[in-house]
Amino acid sequence: AQKVTQAQTEISVVEKEDVTLDCVYETRDTTYYLFWYKQPPSGELVFLIRRNSFDEQNEISGRYSWNFQKSTSSFNFTITASQVVDSAVYFCALTNDYKLSFGAGTTVTVRA
């Protein structure tokens, strides 16, 4: 069985603040893939990043960065210098085959 936990239900910040979203996962598999998706108010899910279980290198893409720590089964996501357009629900997901297991999501609200 696999499980993804996003303990933070909602986070509210003021523009330009940094925000870190936590993601903790459980799986018995040695090979798996982790994803982050963004769901803006319009509803569609937008793919942000994929990471495989053998690649623990952290990644930065513009204002987004991801910290993958296999030892603690965590795959955290940081938005630096947040903007109003970052307001959305963010989902962490895990798969080892066809099935994506999603966390419950974290709602991020960035206030001007």
Place this chain on the structure above:
Amino acid sequence: DGGITQSPKYLFRKEGQNVTLSCEQNLNHDAMYWYRQDPGQGLRLIYYSQIVNDFQKGDIAEGYSVSREKKESFPLTVTSAQKNPTAFYLCASNRLVDRGAFRNQPQHFGDGTRLSIL
């Protein structure tokens, strides 16, 4: 532009009625999926299909049915047996690099259909 089109955007169901949600993709993806999203919860898998004329149940298939007669289309029918159908439904697709190796391909999502009970 390539993408996934879901229709309608909003749908209302009467008691005892079956309704069908449409999902079409022009990405030439092999695998397609249906998810249900309830407030405060993550997405849950209803059905998925890896190839034409074949599909598998996900975690919450009861009260739903699907078909995959064409590669680009994967309609979902919400039957009257589904007693709590009010939710946001999302369709997704991804490439099948080779059989059993599509897990690492990101799923692309449509804009969703919001289903409510009249």
